[in-house]
Amino acid sequence: MARKDESKKDQIILQQMEVIRSMTEHNLRRMGTDFWGTPAPARPPETTGTSREETPTAPEKQREPEKTTAPEAKTPPEKLEDLLAELDSYIGLEAVKREVRSLTNLVKVHQLRRQQELPVPALSLHLVFSGNPGTGKTTIARLLARIYHSLGLLSQGQLVEVDRSGLVAGYVGQTAIKTGKVLEKALGGVLFIDEAYALNGGGDNDFGQEAIDTILKAMEDHRDDLVVIAAGYDGLMEQFIHSNPGLESRFNRFLHFDDYSLEELLDIFRMQCKKGCYQLEPAAEEQVRSYIRAENSDPVTFGNARGVRNLFERVLVCQANRLAALEQVSREELMTITAEDVSAARGGAS
Incomplete structure (x- = not known):
């Protein structure tokens, strides 16, 4: 009986992990590439080649050639x-x-x-x-x-x-x-x-x-x-x-x-949360502000809005890792970004 219960528990955990993975994947896809404002009207699909976001000579963007x-x-x-x-x-x-x-x-x-x-x-x-x-x-x-x-x-x-x-x-x-x-x-x-x-x-x-x-x-x-x-x-x-x-x-x-101000970068992060149906806990928002303030002292290295995008994507990965360890995951938990998620995305730095 105990073995049967344990097998059922493992099955539930695997199902929850699959739900988290598919939702995270879906949200990342629907973000698009626009990190400056509301989504653009539908346009024909882009034809893409080899991706390039930073060139060795000057780190502007790594787009394909x-x-x-x-x-x-x-x-x-x-x-x-x-x-x-x-x-x-x-x-x-x-x-x-x-x-x-x-x-x-x-x-x-x-x-x-x-x-x-x-x-x-x-x-x-x-x-x-x-x-x-x-x-x-x-x-x-x-x-x-x-x-x-x-x-x-x-x-x-x-x-x-x-x-x-x-x-x-x-x-x-x-x-x-x-x-x-x-x-x-x-x-x-x-x-x-x-x-x-x-x-x-x-x-x-x-x-x-x-x-x-x-x-x-x-x-x-x-x-x-x-x-x-x-x-x-x-x-x-x-x-x-x-x-x-x-x-x-x-x-x-x-x-x-011009480079973005701290508040503008934070607004970009909030906007990405809104587009992806995520909610930032107050403590998590302070973590994001602290991180951007520290890292954006050199806008070239941080990459302005690109740095925010990278942080946001890391936060979603860390949130998925945290939720995957739970036996049951509610809709509210799937939508919530915690300070723990942001801290993990920063590598545990405070």
Whole structure:
């Protein structure tokens, strides 16, 4: 009889562990990649390759060398008011929000003048994004692509992300071909070049300049249906743009992304809890605040919102480990994050 009861108990524990595992997995999937505000409206699925979040030269993001959100067929433009409402929902980014709205207004007035057959000055939509890792550069680039599509400036509004490795090849002549394929995918949308200054290698056997020349030619040939955003660290981006007259003439608009404040980072953590149907105990929230305050003394190393994301994911793993040891787990316990979970995610540090 005792053996039968023990077997039944083991079965219940295994069932509870499976429930916890599947719920944690589901919640992580539904988080998406947006850690700055409310979830974006449904878009076509992303085509992804090899993931890359931090490059050896500068830890901005480890994205794959080439990633596109381009749909196979053209998607109808979204409503501009919806996109601007999404912009407003993002946590922080106040200066960037103002610049994006100003740029949107400039484009709208430019179009109105054209409709009235008034002279219109040349309008460059290419941008330079500068700032530390995890400050929302890719998020805003993706939103801008959709805004430009909504305004009728881009035919598709997809975002194609690359870094140096997605553009530069190792032999003469191959870089132009490799870069050309990326540009072909970006036509009708935005090409986002991360760590753009890495293209300016300067060595005898470096083919970064070939990639730059190919991109500049495409910007001229397809100026009515291609936008390029070059992104990276402050200082390095300015040096890169000013190192080449062709770049300097095409990139004349800079957007700086400030680091997040402690309260903004805490808001991002709270927002992730809300999206995943988790509740933070007061003591757990203080643990999160303490951790962010200590770790974010160096925003580059911590990674701003990316550091918050990493902490949140570790907390969910620690919560699952704690709950898996219980014989029975209630709905409320599945939704609660405790100070013990956060402490375990921090490695037991207080």
